[in-house]
Amino acid sequence: MGIITREHSWYNHWMRNFFTQKVTWSLFFSVITIIVGFGCWGYGIYHYAQTLAKLDETTRELSDRQIASQERMKGLEDRLASLEGANSNLMGALKTEQEKTGSTLEQIGQISNTVGVLSKLSKTDPELLKKYSKAYFLNEHYVPLSLATIDSQYLSNPKATLQIHASVWPYLQRLLVAGQTNGMHMQILSAYRSFGTQAVLKSAYRITYGAGTANAFSAEQGYSEHQLGTTIDFTTPAIGSALTGFDKTSEYQWLLDNAYQYGFVISYPKENTFYTFEPWHWRFVGVALATRLHQSNQYFYAMDQREIDNYLANIFD
Numbered sequence: 001m002g003i004i005t006r007e008h009s010w011y012n013h014w015m016r017n018f019f020t021q022k023v024t025w026s027l028f029f030s031v032i033t034i035i036v037g038f039g040c041w042g043y044g045i046y047h048y049a050q051t052l053a054k055l056d057e058t059t060r061e062l063s064d065r066q067i068a069s070q071e072r073m074k075g076l077e078d079r080l081a082s083l084e085g086a087n088s089n090l091m092g093a094l095k096t097e098q099e100k101t102g103s104t105l106e107q108i109g110q111i112s113n114t115v116g117v118l119s120k121l122s123k124t125d126p127e128l129l130k131k132y133s134k135a136y137f138l139n140e141h142y143v144p145l146s147l148a149t150i151d152s153q154y155l156s157n158p159k160a161t162l163q164i165h166a167s168v169w170p171y172l173q174r175l176l177v178a179g180q181t182n183g184m185h186m187q188i189l190s191a192y193r194s195f196g197t198q199a200v201l202k203s204a205y206r207i208t209y210g211a212g213t214a215n216a217f218s219a220e221q222g223y224s225e226h227q228l229g230t231t232i233d234f235t236t237p238a239i240g241s242a243l244t245g246f247d248k249t250s251e252y253q254w255l256l257d258n259a260y261q262y263g264f265v266i267s268y269p270k271e272n273t274f275y276t277f278e279p280w281h282w283r284f285v286g287v288a289l290a291t292r293l294h295q296s297n298q299y300f301y302a303m304d305q306r307e308i309d310n311y312l313a314n315i316f317d
């Protein structure tokens with residue numbers, strides 16, 4: 001009974017004083033504040049840890065992604081490199097093919113060029129660029145492929161009928177017109193001469209001058225060139241058919257300076273070692289060869305026949 005009373009008494013005592021004592025209230029609120037404070041702090045710590053963990057996870061995830069994307073990038077770079085390699089190989093192969101094609105085309109070009117040259121050569125009279133001498137001259141039956149009649153206005157004797165190789169005529173006409181334009185008065189004294197005509201002429205010379213003299217200025221080389229149809233004897237109205245002094249005329253000087261442009265060269269220039277000087281006697285050899293001879297200050301008969309032959313295909317170009 002005594003214990004109950006005591007307990008009862010303690011309880012009553014505490015209860016009685018609980019709401020009346022300020023200390024007790026303060027203590028109570030302090031405890032509550034501490035509990036709440038700790039709770040909040042704990043939650044804060046927990047939340048912070050959670051956030052850190054999440055952040056950490058996110059960072060890891062990002063890092064993983066970055067690694068993955070770096071790996072992917074690396075893979076792409078490798079692929080690109082291998083594609084570039086393949087591309088480079090393809091380009092190399094293409095270049096090789098192009099080179100092959102190029103060289104084939106070049107070969108085809110060379111072949112067609114050769115065919116063109118051969119075709120031209122087959123159509124070009126090989127006699128046109130031959131050197132003639134006492135040992136080698138034209139067959140008596142040789143006649144040019146085609147002959148054209150020279151316009152009488154250019155002739156020394158307008159009543160004569162003179163002919164020239166038909167393919168040479170346009171070049172000769174251009175030369176004559178250019179000469180006239182520059183105040184020259186060139187006339188044609190002689191052009192194509194057949195073997196028969198030449199033989200008659202030569203025997204006439206023989207009768208007049210004797211065999212030795214006739215051979216000196218009307219030898220085989222000379223008449224062979226006229227028989228070709230590509231050779232002209234020029235004169236002027238003042239000189240006429242005598243031909244003496246033609247080398248002193250301005251026409252002769254003009255021919256020396258300009259005839260090559262029309263494909264003509266002097267066959268037997270002054271001081272040539274081949275034949276008597278014939279300032280009036282000009283042979284058509286084509287513009288390319290005439291230009292070459294003019295530029296190198298050389299004359300036709302001093303040139304090697306094999307070298308001359310290289311110009312045959314283009315004689316009428």
Ligand SMILES: [Zn+2]
Nearest residue numbers: 222232233281
């Ligand atoms: Zn002549």
